[in-house]
Amino acid sequence: DGGITQSPKYLFRKEGQNVTLSCEQNLNHDAMYWYRQDPGQGLRLIYYSQIVNDFQKGDIAEGYSVSREKKESFPLTVTSAQKNPTAFYLCASSIGGPLKVEQFFGPGTRLTVL
Amino acid sequence: AQSVAQPEDQVNVAEGNPLTVKCTYSVSGNPYLFWYVQYPNRGLQFLLKYITGDNLVKGSYGFEAEFNKSQTSFHLKKPSALVSDSALYFCAVRGSGNTPLVFGKGTRLSVIA
Numbered sequence: 653d654g655g656i657t658q659s660p661k662y663l664f665r666k667e668g669q670n671v672t673l674s675c676e677q678n679l680n681h682d683a684m685y686w687y688r689q690d691p692g693q694g695l696r697l698i699y700y701s702q703i704v705n706d707f708q709k710g711d712i713a714e715g716y717s718v719s720r721e722k723k724e725s726f727p728l729t730v731t732s733a734q735k736n737p738t739a740f741y742l743c744a745s746s747i748g749g750p751l752k753v754e755q756f757f758g759p760g761t762r763l764t765v766l
Numbered sequence: 767a768q769s770v771a772q773p774e775d776q777v778n779v780a781e782g783n784p785l786t787v788k789c790t791y792s793v794s795g796n797p798y799l800f801w802y803v804q805y806p807n808r809g810l811q812f813l814l815k816y817i818t819g820d821n822l823v824k825g826s827y828g829f830e831a832e833f834n835k836s837q838t839s840f841h842l843k844k845p846s847a848l849v850s851d852s853a854l855y856f857c858a859v860r861g862s863g864n865t866p867l868v869f870g871k872g873t874r875l876s877v878i879a
Contacts, residue, residue: 656809685866692775694856694871695810710866742809754800755867757809 655679656758658743663763665730665737673728673761675743682748684726685755688712689740698741701726702748730763738765768793768861772870779847780878787842787873793861799840800858800867801831810856816840827851847877 656677665671677684683702687695697710701720715734720726726745730737740762744755769792779785791797798817802810814825821833831842842855854874858867 658809683866687869692871695869697866697868700866740807744810754812754815756812757802759809760807762807 656743656745656756658741658758658761660761661759663761665763665765667765668732670729670731671763673730673741673743673763675726675728675758677724677726677743677745677756677758679745679756680723681745681756682723683746684720685744685746686710686716686718686726686728687742687744689742689760695742698728737763739763768797768859768865768868770857770859770868770870772855772857772873774873775871776874776876778876778878781849782846785844785847785851785875785877787855787857787875789840789842789857789870790838791840791857791859792838793859795861797838797840798860799831799833800860801825801829801840801842802856802858802869804854804856804872813842813855847875849877849879851875852877 659674685700686698689695696712698716699718701707717729742760743758746755747753771790800815801813804810813829814823816823816833824830829844854872856872857870860867
């Protein structure tokens with residue numbers, strides 16, 4: 653978990669509300685990622701960013717939005733359009749470019765919709 | 767498209783016995799393969815990776831993995847399991863192009879004392 657922080661650890665949201673999950677890294681990594689984890693479904697990619705001011709949709713981007721204004725920060729907003737947002741959200745980062753590099757993960761944020 | 771399959775949802779093994787967690791992959795081009803471990807309510811921790819070269823890769827905490835190109839497999843192994851190895855294990859792959867890792871659904875390992 654070192655080098656990547658996610659906050660808050662637990663988040664509760666009422667239906668119809670937007671919420672923003674924070675992800676910060678001090679590893680000087682170019683690339684950052686957001687995954688969603690549900691029991692029995694593994695990790696599914698929401699969005700990723702390979703450089704500042706640029707990002708791409710992953711497999712399940714609907715109902716989510718991101719920004720990448722600074723290299724060290726990649727916040728994720730879960731909008732009211734996301735029909736089933738209760739899940740464990742993981743942020744990751746990696747050195748950009750080489751295919752052989754691993755991704756480093758933060759400790760996660762557990763979002764629960766009340 | 768690249769994909770990973772972990773055919774077992776759960777693996778049970780007695781402490782001290784060898785363990786194997788299976789993974790098969792599908793990519794176009796040469797694969798870059800990774801194993802991660804996750805403890806409850808935590809992020810994923812990197813264990814090891816295969817890039818090229820020796821088919822047997824050694825990683826953290828005594829784990830190793832064997833790359834088999836003909837069987838498109840990358841099974842995780844450990845000669846002697848510990849109770850503390852009980853966790854959720856993920857296999858991941860990256861194929862051609864600078865793309866994010868694609869993860870399997872995970873295998874829950876339970877080591878029984």
